[in-house]
Each structure stands twice: as C-alpha cells, then as structure tokens.
Amino acid sequence: MNDYGIKVSKEGENVLTALDDDLAYSSKFNTLKVYKKGSISITTDGSGNADNNVVHNLSFAPAFKCFIESGGIYYPDPSTVNRNFGNDLFKLHAYTDTNKFYFSARGASPSTTYYAKYFVFADLAQSFASPSVSLPEDYGLKVSQDGVDVKTAEIYELSYTSSLQALKFDDAKVGSFTMSLPAKNCTDSPTTQSTYHTISHGLGYPPFILFAFKTNNSQIYPSSSEDRHTFPWSVHGFGDAGIWVLEARWDSVTLRVDWYRDAQCVSGAFPPCDLYCQNWNAETVTVYYYMFREDLSVL
Amino acid sequence: MAKDYGVKISKERIDVKTASLADLQLTSKYPVLKAIKYGQVSTTAYTWKQIGHGLSYAPQYLVWGKGSGNTYRFIAPRRVIGSDPIGGIILIRAYTDTTNLNIVTSVDSDVYYYIFVDPL
Numbered sequence: 001m002n003d004y005g006i007k008v009s010k011e012g013e014n015v016l017t018a019l020d021d022d023l024a025y026s027s028k029f030n031t032l033k034v035y036k037k038g039s040i041s042i043t044t045d046g047s048g049n050a051d052n053n054v055v056h057n058l059s060f061a062p063a064f065k066c067f068i069e070s071g072g073i074y075y076p077d078p079s080t081v082n083r084n085f086g087n088d089l090f091k092l093h094a095y096t097d098t099n100k101f102y103f104s105a106r107g108a109s110p111s112t113t114y115y116a117k118y119f120v121f122a123d124l125a126q127s128f129a130s131p132s133v134s135l136p137e138d139y140g141l142k143v144s145q146d147g148v149d150v151k152t153a154e155i156y157e158l159s160y161t162s163s164l165q166a167l168k169f170d171d172a173k174v175g176s177f178t179m180s181l182p183a184k185n186c187t188d189s190p191t192t193q194s195t196y197h198t199i200s201h202g203l204g205y206p207p208f209i210l211f212a213f214k215t216n217n218s219q220i221y222p223s224s225s226e227d228r229h230t231f232p233w234s235v236h237g238f239g240d241a242g243i244w245v246l247e248a249r250w251d252s253v254t255l256r257v258d259w260y261r262d263a264q265c266v267s268g269a270f271p272p273c274d275l276y277c278q279n280w281n282a283e284t285v286t287v288y289y290y291m292f293r294e295d296l297s298v299l
Numbered sequence: 300m301a302k303d304y305g306v307k308i309s310k311e312r313i314d315v316k317t318a319s320l321a322d323l324q325l326t327s328k329y330p331v332l333k334a335i336k337y338g339q340v341s342t343t344a345y346t347w348k349q350i351g352h353g354l355s356y357a358p359q360y361l362v363w364g365k366g367s368g369n370t371y372r373f374i375a376p377r378r379v380i381g382s383d384p385i386g387g388i389i390l391i392r393a394y395t396d397t398t399n400l401n402i403v404t405s406v407d408s409d410v411y412y413y414i415f416v417d418p419l
Binding site for chain 2 (some may be wrong): 018080104170236
C-alpha cells in the first residue's frame with residue numbers, strides 16, 4: 001500500500017494495526033458501489049417467455065446481483081436448478097450488457113408474473129477503458145483506485161465515491177452453520193434424502209445475502225474439502241445419475257438452506273439405472289453467509 | 300451508531316447527523332467488501348481457470364461470465380438444464396481455496412472476477 005490514502009477500521013479495531021479484513025473501508029481496495037437498485041417484473045406469454053429491462057447507460061456491462069421474490073420469500077441468483085423448492089427459478093435469467101440490465105423468462109409457467117430485486121453496480125463485469133457516465137456533483141468524497149488520478153477517474157476507476165452507496169455488510173450477521181446427511185445408496189428405498197437448517201437473522205427485513213459452502217465429500221466436483229463454492233448448486237453424479245442440490249430462501253425473519261440428494265439415476269437413463277446409479281457418501285456441508293444492510297423489501 | 304466516533308457519509312442533501320442507515324452512503328459501523336484483486340480472464344470450455352489471490356484463506360468472491368454469441372454478462376453460479384435460450388452458456392461455476400479463485404464455464408468465455416480480502 002502506498003503511504004497515503006484512507007483507512008477506516010471496524011468498530012473496536014485499532015486502525016493503525018488492523019488487518020485488511022478488519023477494516024470497514026480502505027482506499028487500498030476497490031468497493032462495490034450501488035449505481036441502480038430496484039424492482040423489476042415480467043409476465044410470461046402462453047409459452048412461458050417474457051423480457052423486461054432497466055437502462056443503466058454505463059457504456060460497459062456492469063457487475064450486478066439479482067434476487068427473485070415470491071410472496072415475501074427471496075431466492076438467490078436465478079438460472080440455477082432448484083428442484084427441491086419446485087419453482088421456476090432456473091427458467092428465469094438476469095444479465096447485463098453495455099446499457100441495460102435484463103430480466104427474462106424462457107419456458108417458465110405461462111401467464112405468470114415473476115418479481116425480482118436487482119442491484120447494478122458502477123463496477124465492471126467486462127474489460128473496459130473508455131469514458132462512462134459522469135458523476136453529478138462537484139463536492140463530496142471521491143477516492144480513486146491506486147495509480148488513477150482522482151480528478152479524472154472514470155466512475156469504474158473509483159475505490160469509493162460519496163455519490164454512490166457502498167454495499168455495507170453487518171459483521172454480526174456474517175457466519176456459518178453445518179448440516180449432515182448419512183450415506184445413501186441407489187438400492188435404498190427411497191433413494192432421496194434431504195435436510196435443512198433455519199436461522200433467525202433478527203434483522204427485521206429481508207437482506208441482500210451472499211452465500212458459499214464447503215463439503216467434506218470428495219464426490220462433489222471439484223473435491224477439496226476446503227473449497228468454498230457459491231450456491232445455489234446442483235450437480236449430477238457419474239453418468240448423469242443422481243442429483244445433489246443446495247439452495248436457500250429467506251424472509252424478514254429467517255434464512256433457510258435446503259440440501260437434497262437423490263441416489264437414483266435420472267429418469268429415462270439408458271443403460272438401466274443400476275449400472276449408473278450414484279451412491280452418496282455420508283457428508284457434512286458447511287454453509288457460509290454474509291448478510292448486508294440492504295432491505296430488499298423496500299426496493 | 301454505537302460509538303461517538305467513526306466515519307459517516309450521508310446521501311446528497313441529507314443531514315449526516317440525523318440520517319438513517321438507508322441514507323448513509325458509507326459508515327464505519329458497517330464494513331464494505333474490499334476487492335484485493337479484480338480483472339478479466341479468458342476461459343476455455345470445461346477447463347478450470349485458476350487465479351492466485353495471495354491470501355492464506357479462502358476469500359469471498361464474485362464472478363460474471365460472458366455469454367456465447369452475444370455480449371451479455373451472467374453471474375456465477377449459473378446452471379441451466381438443457382440448452383441456454385438466452386446466453387448460450389449453460390454453466391458458470393467458481394470457488395475459492397486457500398490459494399486460488401477457480402472458474403469453469405461451459406463455453407469459451409471472458410470472465411470478470413472480484414476477489415475480496417473478506418474471508419469465507
């Protein structure tokens with residue numbers, strides 16, 4: 001780090017001696033800056049298709065997050081299998097390009113309205129080195145990334161600007177928990193097994209959450225027990241047999257993470273299932289979560 | 300704010316002394332994710348890409364991949380059953396270990412990533 005800049009430590013930490021992850025903010029690091037956030041909905045046609053978008057005009061494809069909302073329940077990133085909950089999450093898609101954030105459905109339930117909450121950040125999701133939008137005011141605090149002149153920095157070259165809201169997490173709501181399942185074989189009846197874990201988060205609103213997990217089961221690809229994967233997660237076993245799913249949902253009171261495994265081969269597989277069944281080892285999953293001070297319900 | 304010192308920055312035209320949390324752009328009461336490394340890498344279909352992070356623990360991260368035949372960016376994790384009717388990319392997955400951020404995509408792609416000093 002250069003010998004100039006800004007460092008703000010977390011509460012109770014000495015800023016002079018704090019480790020990097022004990023800092024609330026440091027100009028040494030880039031931060032995610034919320035450029036636009038809000039609600040978006042789509043109503044599908046008879047084929048279950050629909051499209052809607054929000055213009056951002058940043059000139060680059062920005063970083064973003066999207067949460068699906070249904071009846072006050074929130075689900076993380078669409079476009080991922082979620083068989084256990086049995087909804088259409090994996091038929092919904094969120095994405096950005098150089099001037100829009102998009103929310104779409106393909107092959108979802110017909111004549112159905114889907115709701116989502118989105119965050120578009122003033123931060124890159126592609127390489128870019130051209131002019132973007134200008135910030136409006138001539139006062140406030142601007143901190144450029146290391147090596148960039150703050151007076152001429154583009155919006156995506158700023159470590160922080162008071163023109164935009166930083167994505168703030170709650171240290172007291174960062175944590176982990178474990179779930180375990182015994183071994184399951186394809187000769188068992190039933191072949192399915194599931195468990196879930198619920199925590200009361202106590203925030204009083206449905207928060208923006210980031211998730212990860214690790215597992216001690218080397219059958220999950222890749223195999224190190226210290227790997228931290230984002231989820232929702234779904235994977236088939238060898239020969240497309242069996243399925244392993246981890247998914248989350250939450251509201252203003254609780255967070256629930258569901259884990260589902262099926263030792264049977266997928267329907268219609270050939271040769272017969274018993275040649276390609278996926279047995280699952282006894283397994284413990286650790287779930288990690290970061291909850292943020294962003295109330296999804298007011299977007 | 301719990302203590303009578305720290306840093307608070309309010310939204311434009313909001314009095315920082317009375318601003319609610321929703322009206323604060325930054326406050327030392329709540330930390331932000333701090334990106335120690337970020338940038339774009341090219342991936343080859345179904346080949347794990349490794350990016351060293353220089354931390355001694357598995358850190359928090361975010362990853363977006365480019366679709367195939369379009370300019371759309373999709374966030375990891377992405378796992379679409381069958382074909383992808385929007386982006387032409389049925390799979391984007393990522394994980395961190397104590398050494399690397401690891402990324403795999405179902406098609407050749409440009410992937411943008413953020414690795415944060417904040418641990419998982």
